[in-house]
Amino acid sequence: MEMNPIVEEALQPMPVTLFFFFIAPLLFLFLLSRLRPDPPGTGQASKAIRRSVPPADGVPPHGGGVSSPDVARQVLQVQDHLFSNRPATIAIRYLTYDRADMAFAHYGPFWRQIRKVCVIKLFSRKRAESWESVRDEVDSMIRTVASSTGSTVNLGELVFALTRNITYRAAFGSSSHEGQDDFIMILQEFSKLFGAFNIADFIPWLGWADPQGLHERLAKARSSLDGFIDSIIDDHMHKHKTRCHKDSDEDQEPTTDMVDDLLAFYSEEAKVTESDDLQSAIKLTRDNIKAIIMDVMFGGTETVASAIEWAMAELMKNPEDLKKVQQELSDVVGLHRRVEESDFEKLTYLKCALKETLRLHPPIPLLLHETADHVEVAGYSIPARSRVMINAWAIGRDPNSWSDPETFKPSRFMKENVPDFKGSHFEFIPFGSGRRSCPGMQLGLYSLEMAVAHLLHCFTWELPDGMKPSELDMDDVFGLTAPRAIRLMAVPTPRLLGLVY
Numbered sequence: 001m002e003m004n005p006i007v008e009e010a011l012q013p014m015p016v017t018l019f020f021f022f023i024a025p026l027l028f029l030f031l032l033s034r035l036r037p038d039p040p041g042t043g044q045a046s047k048a049i050r051r052s053v054p055p056a057d058g059v060p061p062h063g064g065g066v067s068s069p070d071v072a073r074q075v076l077q078v079q080d081h082l083f084s085n086r087p088a089t090i091a092i093r094y095l096t097y098d099r100a101d102m103a104f105a106h107y108g109p110f111w112r113q114i115r116k117v118c119v120i121k122l123f124s125r126k127r128a129e130s131w132e133s134v135r136d137e138v139d140s141m142i143r144t145v146a147s148s149t150g151s152t153v154n155l156g157e158l159v160f161a162l163t164r165n166i167t168y169r170a171a172f173g174s175s176s177h178e179g180q181d182d183f184i185m186i187l188q189e190f191s192k193l194f195g196a197f198n199i200a201d202f203i204p205w206l207g208w209a210d211p212q213g214l215h216e217r218l219a220k221a222r223s224s225l226d227g228f229i230d231s232i233i234d235d236h237m238h239k240h241k242t243r244c245h246k247d248s249d250e251d252q253e254p255t256t257d258m259v260d261d262l263l264a265f266y267s268e269e270a271k272v273t274e275s276d277d278l279q280s281a282i283k284l285t286r287d288n289i290k291a292i293i294m295d296v297m298f299g300g301t302e303t304v305a306s307a308i309e310w311a312m313a314e315l316m317k318n319p320e321d322l323k324k325v326q327q328e329l330s331d332v333v334g335l336h337r338r339v340e341e342s343d344f345e346k347l348t349y350l351k352c353a354l355k356e357t358l359r360l361h362p363p364i365p366l367l368l369h370e371t372a373d374h375v376e377v378a379g380y381s382i383p384a385r386s387r388v389m390i391n392a393w394a395i396g397r398d399p400n401s402w403s404d405p406e407t408f409k410p411s412r413f414m415k416e417n418v419p420d421f422k423g424s425h426f427e428f429i430p431f432g433s434g435r436r437s438c439p440g441m442q443l444g445l446y447s448l449e450m451a452v453a454h455l456l457h458c459f460t461w462e463l464p465d466g467m468k469p470s471e472l473d474m475d476d477v478f479g480l481t482a483p484r485a486i487r488l489m490a491v492p493t494p495r496l497l498g499l500v501y
């Protein structure tokens with residue numbers, strides 16, 4: 001098997017005695033880091049930076065967690081440029097073709113240009129196709145639900161399938177739903193490998209042992225992805241050629257997907273310059289294109305699904321708020337038609353409920369950053385290449401910023417001067433803030449609003465088997481994202497009048 005240099009670098013042996021002195025404490029730290037973030041109340045600046053996870057790359061174990069809005073502002077705004085790298089494990093580096101994507105690229109010219117491509121070309125509101133795929137897939141989900149009225153629906157699985165369909169279609173176009181099952185298997189294996197504990201991340205010399213057979217799994221996962229996306233890229237290239245040969249009489253702009261838009265920057269060799277003209281500023285290879293598509297899949301699927309499911313769960317747990325949201329939908333939209341985008345600005349209570357959901361359940365609970373250089377922050381000295389985790393979950397529940405922080409209370413967002421999530425209020429940062437903040441926020445919010453508005457406008461939902469709202473389990477699973485531990489099940493009945501499904 002051919003080894004990638006990144007895997008290889010972890011392959012030199014080390015003396016066994018080191019294991020007992022170093023691995024055991026590191027393992028302990030690692031396990032600690034996997035527990036849920038700090039409970040509320042630890043938000044004082046004095047405790048804001050604590051030693052925690054040891055970083056990857058064989059750097060000595062420095063790193064810290066941030067759970068106060070003030071320190072988050074230091075890290076994400078004031079000294080942003082010094083905290084704008086991302087830590088990555090061996091698995092992540094290997095599976096992103098050695099940081100060939102946006103999410104794991106180090107802060108610098110390449111990241112800056114690739115981010116421009118994504119923001120201007122892929123995630124921009126101007127790229128109407130992405131927004132269209134949200135509407136089409138939400139419609140298709142509503143039809144699925146309408147066909148199972150009266151029986152229990154696994155809402156968690158349903159919305160995850162929805163967001164997978166949305167991103168799949170936005171990335172690869174509408175014609176290619178056929179390979180989707182294979183692709184989902186590949187994504188699941190990537191996801192497991194991202195989260196897998198690899199001793200070589202902590203002790204590089206111990207990589208040779210590889211007790212879980214990670215090297216082989218990594219190589220296999222990446223070659224499955226290569227096989228899958230290479231053939232999609234080939235199809236797209238072929239499509240371009242044939243289009244260039246004929247057209248002329250087709251004056252209409254052909255619809256494009258994200259692969260088409262990325263191929264506009266394709267070249268055999270990667271290139272970055274500081275040119276103002278994007279087209280000449282960056283050239284992307286196949287590896288770049290594959291890695292960026294994976295960013296979209298990972299950044300835009302589970303996050304949105306988790307937010308939709310949590311919003312539905314919180315509203316079912318709080319029937320008074322659910323009633324208000326549905327009343328607002330009846331008043332603004334009426335029961336004779338479906339919700340449309342132009343209704344959104346009048347759906348104030350719904351928007352507040354979604355904000356409140358993101359406050360209590362930020363889909364990415366810990367923002368992972370790495371220092372580029374030695375930094376001083378809040379009186380602490382942090383060496384270069386330290387991991388810094390910003391605990392968005394704890395910040396959203398900080399009693400110094402929020403009254404009654406553990407309670408789901410959408411009405412708190414009706415007041416004036418409440419923090420907004422656009423990134424300048426560090427009490428509320430579900431999309432992060434600053435250079436590394438979420439570039440897909442608009443698209444993500446649109447999917448979230450569309451999906452929840454449709455689910456609640458088209459159907460009335462009951463908990464199954466006479467379960468009471470207070471019995472609803474609200475535990476989350478803490479990983480890179482924080483979905484619900486137990487999937488939400490509910491029984492829909494139609495709410496609209498006439499044949500609008």
Ligand code: HEM
Binds near residue numbers: 295362436444
């Ligand atoms: C409700 C939905 C979403 C939430 C809550 C969310 C949240 C976040 C957060 C917290 C970050 C990290 C910020 C930081 O480290 O400071 C992030 C980064 C990112 N998100 Fe999102 N996101 C969502 C939807 C999306 C969508 C729909 C896409 C793509 C279509 C996307 C693509 C990305 C990418 C590529 C990054 C990495 C950016 C970089 O490193 O420069 N996200 N997101």
Ligand SMILES: *[C@@H]1O[C@H](CO)[C@@H](O)[C@H](O)[C@H]1NC(C)=O
Binds near residue numbers: 137141144159165177
């Ligand atoms: C997602 O797409 C698949 C394949 O087209 C379809 O069978 C499924 O019903 C869709 N799921 C949802 C929730 O829309």
